[in-house]
Amino acid sequence: MARTTQEPAVSEVIPSRPADPLKTNPRWSGYAHLLLARMRELQREPEVIFWIFVFPVLLALGLGIAFRSKPIDITEVAIISRPGATRVLDLLKKSPQSALIHADILSAPDALNRFRMGKYALVIDPADSYEYRYDPARPESVLARSLVDAALQEGAGRKNPLTTSSRATSEPGSRYIDFLIPGLLGMNLMNSGMWGIGFAVVDMRQRKLLKRYVATPMRRSDFLLALTSSRMVLMLIEVGLLLGLGVLVFHMRIMGSLVAILLLGVIGAISFGGLGLLTASRAQKIETVSGLINLVMLPMWVFSGVFFSYERFPAVIQPFIKALPLTALNDALRATILEGVPITAQAGHLLILALWGGLSFLLALSWFRWV
Amino acid sequence: MDVAIRCHNLRKTYDDKVEAVRGLDLDIQVGECFGLLGPNGAGKTTTIEILEGLLAPTSGEVSILGRTWQEQGRELRELLGISLQETKFSEKLTVRETIGLFSSFYRTPSSPAAILTELSLNDKADSWVGKLSGGQRQRLAVATALVGNPKILFLDEPTTGLDPQSRRQLWDILGRFLERGGTVLLTTHYMDEAERLCDRIAIIDHGEVIAQGTPAELIAQLGAHQFVEFTLDSNQDGLNREVWLSLPGVESIRDEDGVVCLNVREAAETIPALLSAVQQRRARLLHLTTRQASLEDVFVGLTGRHLREE
Numbered sequence: 001m002a003r004t005t006q007e008p009a010v011s012e013v014i015p016s017r018p019a020d021p022l023k024t025n026p027r028w029s030g031y032a033h034l035l036l037a038r039m040r041e042l043q044r045e046p047e048v049i050f051w052i053f054v055f056p057v058l059l060a061l062g063l064g065i066a067f068r069s070k071p072i073d074i075t076e077v078a079i080i081s082r083p084g085a086t087r088v089l090d091l092l093k094k095s096p097q098s099a100l101i102h103a104d105i106l107s108a109p110d111a112l113n114r115f116r117m118g119k120y121a122l123v124i125d126p127a128d129s130y131e132y133r134y135d136p137a138r139p140e141s142v143l144a145r146s147l148v149d150a151a152l153q154e155g156a157g158r159k160n161p162l163t164t165s166s167r168a169t170s171e172p173g174s175r176y177i178d179f180l181i182p183g184l185l186g187m188n189l190m191n192s193g194m195w196g197i198g199f200a201v202v203d204m205r206q207r208k209l210l211k212r213y214v215a216t217p218m219r220r221s222d223f224l225l226a227l228t229s230s231r232m233v234l235m236l237i238e239v240g241l242l243l244g245l246g247v248l249v250f251h252m253r254i255m256g257s258l259v260a261i262l263l264l265g266v267i268g269a270i271s272f273g274g275l276g277l278l279t280a281s282r283a284q285k286i287e288t289v290s291g292l293i294n295l296v297m298l299p300m301w302v303f304s305g306v307f308f309s310y311e312r313f314p315a316v317i318q319p320f321i322k323a324l325p326l327t328a329l330n331d332a333l334r335a336t337i338l339e340g341v342p343i344t345a346q347a348g349h350l351l352i353l354a355l356w357g358g359l360s361f362l363l364a365l366s367w368f369r370w371v
Numbered sequence: 372m373d374v375a376i377r378c379h380n381l382r383k384t385y386d387d388k389v390e391a392v393r394g395l396d397l398d399i400q401v402g403e404c405f406g407l408l409g410p411n412g413a414g415k416t417t418t419i420e421i422l423e424g425l426l427a428p429t430s431g432e433v434s435i436l437g438r439t440w441q442e443q444g445r446e447l448r449e450l451l452g453i454s455l456q457e458t459k460f461s462e463k464l465t466v467r468e469t470i471g472l473f474s475s476f477y478r479t480p481s482s483p484a485a486i487l488t489e490l491s492l493n494d495k496a497d498s499w500v501g502k503l504s505g506g507q508r509q510r511l512a513v514a515t516a517l518v519g520n521p522k523i524l525f526l527d528e529p530t531t532g533l534d535p536q537s538r539r540q541l542w543d544i545l546g547r548f549l550e551r552g553g554t555v556l557l558t559t560h561y562m563d564e565a566e567r568l569c570d571r572i573a574i575i576d577h578g579e580v581i582a583q584g585t586p587a588e589l590i591a592q593l594g595a596h597q598f599v600e601f602t603l604d605s606n607q608d609g610l611n612r613e614v615w616l617s618l619p620g621v622e623s624i625r626d627e628d629g630v631v632c633l634n635v636r637e638a639a640e641t642i643p644a645l646l647s648a649v650q651q652r653r654a655r656l657l658h659l660t661t662r663q664a665s666l667e668d669v670f671v672g673l674t675g676r677h678l679r680e681e
Contacts, residue, residue, distance in 0.1 A: 023477070023479075024478055024479050025474075025475060025476075025478055025480065029475040030475045030476045032475070033471060033472045033475035033476075034475075036472075037461065037464055037468060040463070040464060040468065041461055041463050041464060044463040044499075045463065184443040186528050207458065207459035207460075208455055208457060208458045208459065209458060209459065209460065209461070210459075211425060211455060212453070212455055212458045212460075212515070213426070213476075215423060215424075215425060215448070215453040215455070216448060216453075216473060216477070216519065217445060217448035217449050217476050217477055217519075218476040224584075247534060264626065367439070371425050371426070
């Protein structure tokens with residue numbers, strides 16, 4: 001195949017090298033070109049676009065829709081088929097709560113069986129007095145009992161001494177999506193920091209490109225700086241995208257200042273960039289570093305409160321959880337975004353992030369294998 | 372003449388066990404094309420990477436253009452152009468971008484446009500590196516080495532795996548670099564490449580220089596310049612080494628799987644006597660060739676092995 005595209009013999013093209021005295025490169029030209037090359041590569045890699053930008057947005061959309069604040073549930077109730085059963089049904093229909101309750105009349109075994117399966121929240125046995133069978137371990141069952149009791153009493157003519165009314169509200173700031181978006185942002189900064197630095201470095205080492213770079217006068221610090229800078233550019237887009245999604249689609253309210261959020265983004269990106277560099281400092285193969293990166297990230301996916309609050313874990317391991325960098329980043333992002341806590345009041349979180357990032361970076365530099 | 376590359380008693384031992392380089396001395400002049408010739412695993416790459424300042428020697432001294440890696444490493448980097456044995460450049464950058472990136476590392480590089488033209492990569496300037504053929508990739512590797520305006524070019528197996536046309540193209544490029552006064556150090560296991568390109572050669576085997584000189588000098592060391600090779604049918608009674616050695620002009624003899632190889636001063640002097648000796652003994656000649664001695668013969672003469680033996 002190569003033969004078919006014959007190129008002109010080189011010697012005919014140009015007799016000798018043009019000898020024009022050439023311009024001198026400024027100090028930062030290496031850095032600028034490394035950064036430019038990195039950005040071009042990222043932009044030409046469809047997988048990168050997907051994992052860094054599309055995936056978190058899809059995740060936020062999916063989870064945001066699945067856990068959106070739902071309209072008030074209809075309570076499903078079974079009435080055991082006995083002589084008084086139709087009277088119970090009548091009372092429920094006449095009650096002010098009738099719109100919220102749906103009741104079926106069933107044989108005793110049937111009713112109890114389906115109650116056990118979760119189809120019904122409550123079983124009413126209209127024997128001599130009305131007996132409620134409920135499961136104290138199921139919140140909806142407990143709610144159904146008080147709802148049905150009130151409905152039956154009022155349907156039978158009880159007059160309440162107080163006039164009350166209710167109105168359903170779901171305030172932005174306390175919904176699941178509000179909790180989720182800062183968590184996703186933190187997780188995304190971790191993912192892209194670890195992969196974006198760790199994977200890229202080992203890939204270049206495996207290709208002998210790192211070795212080729214250090215065979216030139218390139219400054220090694222320029223190389224690392226360019227890699228970090230490329231993360232900053234991506235971080236800006238990641239933060240903008242997820243917060244934009246939260247505000248525009250889910251009407252999220254951002255309480256903290258944008259500067260504070262970006263500052264947290266910078267600190268988070270550097271911290272995880274350092275961790276990524278550390279995992280990549282000696283690995284020779286992509287396979288090795290992929291395993292290492294997943295190993296480092298796994299505890300944080302589980303414990304750091306991305307999708308649910310880490311308060312659910314036992315108290316014994318709370319200090320361990322709080323020492324993880326992603327926990328610190330997520331806590332800081334939530335405090336800033338959801339509560340408007342100023343960054344100056346978050347010294348603890350910032351210290352944890354700085355320690356992780358700083359120590360990883362120092363260790364990475366002393367272990368780093370360039371050739 | 373000024374010395375471009377000098378190393379003395381160079382040694383490299385990996386993990387206290389494997390002795391890749393065992394006391395190597397080289398003296399390469401400015402303007403020379405010097406070849407390290409040897410089989411795979413001889414220590415060529417280790418040697419060149421030590422000289423390039425990418426590997427630290429276990430012991431020994433290296434000076435490049437009168438400078439040492441310890442003291443003037445950064446300065447040296449500006450003066451050298453290096454092409455490693457195998458570098459996979461970023462697949463999703465174009466050829467122009469890759470050359471531009473490398474040029475940005477040097478204080479006073481050539482313009483990438485001039486390098487593209489010089490290495491006939493203009494047609495491919497805006498193609499992604501991932502789309503290049505083997506020969507184009509190799510020219511790109513040399514382009515990234517040339518773009519810094521180096522005084523010395525280090526090339527580790529620059530033509531391995533290339534088709535003949537691509538090899539000649541690279542030879543032309545190196546020829547022009549040498550004409551401009553550049554110095555080249557290359558490793559190769561192709562003897563024809565070494566013979567054609569190099570002013571001087573060091574033959575390396577098991578981490579040591581076993582012969583050094585111009586290709587002509589090395590071949591002259593064999594004593595004779597021509598080879599007569601022949602095969603006989605199985606009826607060879609009374610035809611042995613002594614018979615062949617007694618023929619006029621024969622310096623030495625080698626037997627390779629039934630092919631008798633005579634090292635002779637002048638083929639025309641030996642062949643008539645050879646033919647009559649065969650006829651007298653009623654043997655039959657199955658095959659007869661003559662050829663000029665090559666560096667391969669030098670290597671075989673020195674080690675008893677072929678350069679590209681597995």
